[in-house]
Amino acid sequence: MAGTAPGTDQPGGAAETADVVVVGFGIAGGCAAVEAAAAGASVVVLERSGTAGGTSALAGGHFYLGGGTVVQRATGHADSPDEMYAYLMAVTPDPEPAKIRAYADGSAEHCDWLESLGFQFERSYYPEKAVIQPGTQGLMYTGNEKVWPFRERAVPAPRGHKVPVPGDTGGARLVTDLLVQRAAELGVSVRYETAATALVQAGDTVTGVRWRSGAETRWTGAGSVILAAGGFVMNTQMVAEHVPSLAAGTFVLGTSFDDGTGIRLGLAAGAQALHLDQAFLTAPFYPPGRLLTGIIVNRGGRRFVAEDSYHSRTSAFVLEQPGSTAYLIVDSEHMQHPEMPLVPFVDGFETIAEMAAALGIPAGNLAATLTAYNSHAACGEDPEFGKHPDWLEPQDAGPWAVFDLSLGKALYAGFTLGGLRCNLDGQVQRPDGSVIAGLYAAGACAANIAQDSKGYSSGTQLGEGSFFGRRAGRHAALAARRG
């Protein structure tokens, strides 16, 4: 059990000791704390805010889960750990096979564990192309599973499990609230309004966390420390240094405590950070799905991405184009306005020549692109980008509508993806791969599966944060018992 250490009455002395100290009570910290306590460890959570939840409590509530979950089975969607593994290996730029294997193999059980906290994903499927289910439907496609070339690498399956809360934000709060309840039942002690400020070390081993609460500055001794303090999207200095794309007129998603403290604490202890230059950055133009039948061209009038890609993949390709400039073009048969007003309508044009002139696209290029696209689409083919036949419809009925996807015109929003390097059990690693004794990381301050915008699937952050948070909690508890 957590106990009071000798010397607590000394200024700066240890306020208490615990087998496991968790920094931050979002999805990752909550899962780590609950699993560590369930494994018999004494657990103290330090939470800087007055409530638990962090950025997780803002999240829409997608958990990326598969391999034959109870929801997939109930809605008639075949999936297997091998197909989920193959898909995640294909979309992840620098995959860590052992982590992806564990995540795919453990995903169905993890879904059951999440539900055992006290809620159920609805046993229903939302078939539309959307950013998130508008209601409480339990399952939809939230990645590039049906997008070429990924549909050839793994049998597609929907894996976006949504917590049964309508709307596009706040769903995951239901889960973090349940984690708070479970943590209390298991005797976890949560210190609110208590900010971790430094790690305490004995030689190379992490032995505690220094913290500040109001005017009080103390430390808590720990068998192991699990950093679960979120990402760094609100740290302007870190963003400018590592992900300037997020600083360039984009809307950052998170809470003010996403200031990279967890990552910085790990770095100060000798850890390596990975993928700090990567962010999830997106300006979705769908729903409605009908807009996916259109074409997206750069300012040279060329297509550069399959338009049916998951929205953050499309956005990543847009940002790579000259001037980060791109336009979505749909004809009068397919024109609808985006449901979310993130991508501005430029105008309607009677002729392709007028449209090209207005957009500054070289004469002839746009006409050639449309002609080629239309003739192939009429045959249900897209030899250039492999767009799925479901979305292949000629765009030949003028006038044409144009939407501006360019950076600075469309509203891009995002958060960081990089974090501390850690192994399968969340143990934080140095650049040479050795682990820092006593130190773990999980969630947005750790680097795991979600590595870039092109490969991101909605639900990966909550999915991996909860999954690897649990693993870190179990491993830290075991280490404490051995220690």
Ligand SMILES: Cc1cc2nc3c(=O)[nH]c(=O)nc-3n(C[C@H](O)[C@H](O)[C@H](O)COP(=O)(O)OP(=O)(O)OC[C@H]3O[C@@H](n4cnc5c(N)ncnc54)[C@H](O)[C@@H]3O)c2cc1C
């Ligand atoms: C609007 C929005 C929608 C999203 N939707 C989804 C979605 O549907 N699915 C998905 O997978 N991802 C989604 N994301 C991303 C996802 O929410 C986050 O990546 C994820 O919640 C991070 O979880 P975490 O536990 O690592 O961090 P957090 O949930 O942010 O928890 C970190 C906690 O650490 C605390 N903390 C910070 N510093 C300290 C300190 N020094 N000492 C003590 N405590 C500290 C914070 O107060 C916070 O409570 C969304 C994000 C946003 C903003």
